[in-house]
Amino acid sequence: MNKWVLKGLKTGIKTTLYPDKEERSLGISPGLPRGKQTTGDKTQVVSRCPTQALKYTGEMISVDYTRCIHCFRCLRGINNPVDWDKGYEWALSINEIDDLSRKFGKAFGHSLHIRFVDGGACGACISEIEQINKPYYNIHRLGFFITPTPREADVLLVAGPVTDHMRLPIKKVYDAMPEPKRVIAIGTCAISGGIFGPSFASEAGISNLIPADVVVPGCPPPPLSIIHGLLLLVSRKPSASLTSPRSTEGRKTL
């Protein structure tokens, strides 16, 4: 027994200090394209995007985060690549942050129970979500816990374009959660269907089925983004909502 204790002590603490300090290690996030003002050729860049996440109006190339899948085609091998944002705080809330009816109470700020549901996700999103419970990210120190039963859950994390066969189970899970409850859509697939939906076998995200409160774009979103989404949900981080018009910077748009 003590060999394991010694092993753990020898390895030391690996946990990130986020959200108290920004995490700057290499390789924590694939990053997202950042829109820019440019006079160069825009049509090639915009047409490269397979999910129509890039648009241009006038001189401005803008990026719709909720559609980006990190294929890097707007970055590699073209004349006028977009700028790249290597951050990870991408989560957005659907409603205005001051919308009191959808704001979680103070009690949940440091004590939140999470139920994860796989609505057809490829293994990458699930792997990233599993990482938030592991030593590098460790959500327990933030007061967040994973629970296997929806009866004790406050927030439902859904990943994957909701496949047709998972509609009934996800509806049941949502109904089984007691009020107050919130939903976070993880990954581009859960927001807009990604490259899979809409089709005969999958929806274009979960919003057709259950109302999402926070979305975390990415394919897959790195664990720090997921944590950012959780912190945003309980108002420990300031949020930028989808409904607020901020397209002048070309960062986020409806």
Next chain:
Amino acid sequence: MEEPTNKTIKLINLPETIAFHWHSKVRVSLYPEKFLCLMECNTDVLVEVCNWLFSELGYRFASLVVEDQPQKWLLRYIFYGAEGEGQVHILCQLSKAEKIIPSISNLVHAADWQEREAEDLFGLVFEGHPRLGDFILHEEWPEGINPMRTEFDSLKPYIHREIDPEWKPARIVQTPGAFMMPIGPIYSDFAESAHFLLETVGEDVIRTIPRLFYKYRGIEKIAEKKSVEHVILLAERFSGTSAFAHSLAFCQAVEDIAGVEVPERAKSLRILMAELERFRHHIKAIAGICASTAMVVPTSQLSILEEELLRLSCALTGHRYLFGLNIPGGLSIDFDNDKLKNLATTINEVLKKLNELKEMLCFSSSFLDRLEEVGTISRERAVSYGLVGPVARASGMIRDLRKVLPYSGYEKIDFIVPCEQEGDGYARLRVLFSEAEQSAQIINQVAFSLPSGPVVSPVFSIVHGSSLGWVEAPCGAAFHWVKLDEGDRIDRYRITTPSFTNWHGFHLAAEDFAFQDFPIIMATFCLSNAECDR
């Protein structure tokens, strides 16, 4: 025609053997440069030919590709052999009006699920198969509509069928007092969605019927009529943890159709990336096994190693799961040789820590108690179900595609394929450790002897044609059949994944064991539902 090497010697002799046995009932053509032997036959000899290939010549069943062509049905049964035996495709045609074809599952059992899938998605009837229906499409799918038919519009949502109030799942155990324990589709902390009915009379699990395809996204259907550029994204992302491997198989198929030669540097880098992915996948699988036995410290330690590898992948390639690297003709970006050498050094450090953990785990008797002699699959069963990957290798059945059908320059790499005989959970664990070590060793070999040159072949045009691309994914052998039409769009895309093949054999391991062993057996199989369900 190529000079017959020892890799193809048995394949070269195959047409003679076939002609000797089957005379004129079967038409044979040989393509040694693709390690391919093509046989065409009618439905009346189909079952015997397949059985002969399987039981007499020792070929393994890989995939069944059904094509819905305007005038006819075209069925392609793909078999692959041991070293030097290449692959054998059996083609069979049916006229459009006919829909009945004899089933080969009674003799070649590995074809069981492939035939059920074809029945569900195409509407073909496999005569003699005892259990058709309710496989990929669950009860709410309307009768008589088959999504893979050409006339089905993939964007149209369908109307759910009213489910019979008397509907009950099928029951095998009929002892009085037996009951079914339902698990899922939503269960545990992070489990992928799948449904199990464990039939029991109170102590041991007598029969377990996994019910998958809750994550069926219809990849094969939505890929049709799309460009290669788009479909490579699908190939990459339907299973994120083996993304590089599947995109590699797809690219190889496209490269083969276009007749493009991939540069040497690209081949070596592909090997390096594929082995990096395998290394990471196996560490994750071992972490999963430790988590299922509730050993928290090794789980955490292995997760630390996994995250280090993910960060390493991202720092090197830009994406944690190696998305966006493979393109037909090579890779999308080049790497600095020094960076790759640093990568190899870091991998060695990770391997050292992994070996330390392996030593500690192998002396942990409470851990071994849960794994030894639990979830055993015998070699005969593994062969008859056609299992692949680490699971098969733990049962003494080696058929690693890197050795058997070498691709992307693996024939030049020196490595061994580990094998164990017991077939229990501990054997699978040992295979995972050994394979991880071999992957690290391959990375070292490649990183320090990387050829120079371009990483992508010069621009080429996509032509129409069809070909098979294969890869030894972390979970086992994967086969991608790609057919391009005149407009350079995908006409038919068929993916056979190792998880699909291995899920078929899962119930062999989980039967006649206690309930508590069930999650552990599932963890030792390291299966991915996303890969299986597509």
Next chain:
Amino acid sequence: MINPSNFLIIFLILCSLGVVLSLFLPDRRNPLFLAWISSIASISILLSSGNVLLYGLPFQIELWTLPFLGTLILKMDCLSALFVFITGLVFLPVSIFSAGYMKKYLGRYNLRTFSVFYHLLFASIVILLIANDIFSFLLAWEIMSILSYLLVNYEHEKDENTSSGYLMLAMSEAGTIMAAFAFLLLANGSGSLDFASLKSASARLGDSNRWAIFLLSFLGFSVKAGLVPNNIWLPKAHPAAPSNVSALLSGVILNLGIYGILRVNADILPVTQVGLGLLTLFVGTVSALFGILYATIRKDMKEMLAHSSIENMGIITAGIGAGFVFMASGYFVLAGIAFIAALYHMTNHSIYKALLFLGAGAVDSSVGDRNMDHLGGLMKVMPWTGLFFLIGSLSIAALPPFNGFVSEWLTLQTMLQSAALPSKAVKIVFVLCGAALALTAALAVTCFVKAFAMSFLGIARTKQAEKAVELRRSMIIPMGMLAVSCLLFGILPTYVIPVLDHTISPLIHESIVDELVPPFFTVVKGDPKFSDSFISEFHDLGAQTGRDILPGRGLVVLHRGTERNPVVFAMSTSYTVIMLALLLCGTFILIRVLTKSRTVTKGPVWDGGVRRLLPEMTYTATGFSNPIRVIFDAIFRPTTLDERKETIAEHFRTAINNERSEVHIVDRSVFQPIVKWIQSMATLFGRMHSGSVNVYATYVLISLVIVFIIQMLL
């Protein structure tokens, strides 16, 4: 005030009236008539025996004098009074229940005969219990045996019922013969046949006689009591009988065996050898263990309850055995505690077993199926039946504050008291038996959790269970009466124990009320038994608070050990129930106040997202009890009836079946070898019947020759 003998006579008149009138009334009206007459008869007998019990004044009636057989005497002393009281207590609700229950036999079987048998049985049981000489005892015993056979075999058109009935009758007769031999041996030494002269003559009996009498009477009466190895008729008889008869069988008739054992071995010929007491203790423990093991794995509700009756009889016998050992070693106070524990358990068992059997009968008549694997979800459709069955299950599982807890506690306490005995070997036996009894208590909880949960909770497993309806009031009220009795006997032990003390003090010549229910919670200064300082200490400790409102002698049952072992054991179910009530009500009120503003939503049970949660996906009774089956495999030794593994093409498994059945261990180890031996002997002798006349002539010749030789020798 109440003259008990008058009420006895009223009772006998009512029974005869019942017999006569039921022959004249039509079938339709018979059940109601039966209910009325036998209820009134039960009440009168309750009054009669209650009077004797409370005031401790036995009465005697002398009947006719028969030549060569002496006077027939009926005497109700406290021991008989206790048993008669229990009889009345069980007959009353069962009679009321029969009014509604017997309606299901209307048209199929003759209800008049049922009524006749019922009243005759009641009368014969009471007469048997108050008979005070051998002739009337044996006569009443035989009548009771035959009548109980007739009632058990009431549905005589089913073959299995007939064979079960025959087995019961045959074993009963065998037991009666053995008991009769014991009585004969007793009567050998004395002049007349009445119990009083037998008792005075018994003091002169020698050791070998004592052993013989004990063994014969014990084995003989153990058939009726259902102890190992004579218990194999019981699990077959109970499912065969109609449920109200089963309640009588378990609640009243099994007690008669205990009565016989006590009457012969504690009253007439008190046990003086420790070995006999140990034998009783051992047989009781083994019966308890086997009984509950088989009960846990049975699916048929009534078979399970039958095995559970064997278990409880075993516990009672173990208590009696402990009492015998203490009596033989001279520790009369401890013997008294043991007897009180055993008799208390017997009372409790009658009450809760009758309740459970009535519940099983209710389920049977409402659903039509007794197999617990086919029931489920009955609580929603039969709430009252479920509630009363739950109370019965809690009582039999010995959970406070119900009556089972008190008697189980007292029984296990007496096992601990063996520390006072001098002999080490005896103490070891006590310890082992005590451990076995503790195991049976745990298994009893398992068994009745299974019984209640599988039948009443969850979702209905078959269509029949879905369509069940609640019973009419006349069938629910008797169950309620018994449930209330369970509670009362549980929370008022301080009233019951003094009454039981009246019963056993003639046997051990000591009164032990003060030992178990000491008066120092209510005694005042100046009482001669306790010094003033002692009383004031108690007063200062606060133990006498509420003295004026504490009923009886306080609410605590306790006993102190000896000087060598001065440990105090105390228990109070009354305080338990008061505390439970306060805590539950308090918590309930607190939660209501705190969560006034919260809304409550109700939804279906979380099932993991399956499309439909079917009854096949819920635990079955077989599944629940399978671990016990596996652990005790050496005792059960199941044999496989049918094992099938159907496959197609060796890969597709389509059906798996593995049916097993068990042969009872007593059958396997005791009766089957005996039967085999008898059969082999018979085959051996059968060879003599070769069929040839010449051989038979030779036999005649040989026997003649032998007779001549003997004659000549003598």
